[in-house]
Amino acid sequence: MKSKTIPAMLLASGMVSGAAVADLSNNATKPNVRFNYEQVENVNIFYREVGSKDSPTILMLHGYAASSFMWRDVIEALSGDYHVIALDLPAFGFTESPARENYEYTFANLANTVDKFIKQKGITSFAIAVHDYGAPVGWRLALKNPGKVTAIISQNGNAYEEGLADGWGPIKKYWQDPSSENRAALSDFPTPESIKWQYVEGVPDLTKVSPDGYTLEGLHVSKPGMADIQLDLLLDYKSNVEQYPQYQAYFRKYQPPLLAVWGKNDPFFSPEGAQAWKKDIPKAEIHFFDTGHFALETHQSEIIPVIKDFLQRNLK
Secondary structure, eight states: OOOOOHHHHHHHHTSSOHHHHHHHHHHHOOTTOEEEEEEETTEEEEEEEESOTTSOEEEEEOOTTOOGGGGHHHHHHHTTTSEEEEEOOTTSTTOBOOOGGGSOOSHHHHHHHHHHHHHHTTOOOEEEEEOTTHHHHHHHHHHHOTTTEEEEEESSOOOSGGGBOGGGHHHHHHHHOOOHHHHHTTTTTTSHHHHHHHHHTTOSOGGGSOHHHHHHHHHHHTSTTHHHHHHHHHHHHHHHHHTHHHHHHHHHHHOOOEEEEEETTOSSBOHHHHHTHHHHOTTOEEEEESSOSOHHHHHHHHHHHHHHHHHHHHOO
16 A cells, blocks of 8 residues: 655645745655554554564654654664564554444554564564553563563553553543543644653653654644544553552563663653652662653653663573
């Protein structure tokens, strides 16, 4: 199925200048990264792939409001030593997703689709790198395939109630009473303005936040029907919190090597969520950085060496 490239979509949208698009193209399109689609039932999954399939596989799962684009610097840094796949989840990025009536937009179903993607790609073992929404998708994959997960990297991807920061207040109200009134109160959540706020909130130096990420994701969330899908997923996030005890039991039983690299000023996931892993995985490695929800946007030069060291020690 033919789709426009990222630069072509941005230029056509009129949201950015030709110079900005050229800069995005130069940064996002590396010679050794392959950009592909994989049809999984009625979802056409877009993914970025790099490295030899004979090397250890790392599956990267982004969160909200992001896509596989968020992993761009990490993908390039790991390309020489690992087989890396970063995909766009259904309803995100360049993945071609069905309308609400033709696909159940729940985290359980997102995980089912990704699980089928893994099987179609013939991946028998993999580490997972997760962020935000990608975390519960990853935890559900781990429950389905506990013997296949070789290591975990979490960049502000939560698994503990103590990690739910104040930003979840109005969302919890929506969980308790999913009325049209409470849904309408969150109508600004799936908007370009809200997405930009998520990228800059908690960042001491805003000059370190490139506009590429939040501009791209603002374009995606503005597609027809996308706002309702995102509010559906926001409501279903409650199911992840309800499953936290199951995820924690998995951590205790299997003791996967785990690295948390955390923006400590995240308005949604607090440092307590990262520290909580020590209860279930005593050897978990926890690192905090003075930034917000999208730590890789501002601290990639500090975080990537930590990730590389962790993988070198834990993936044989």
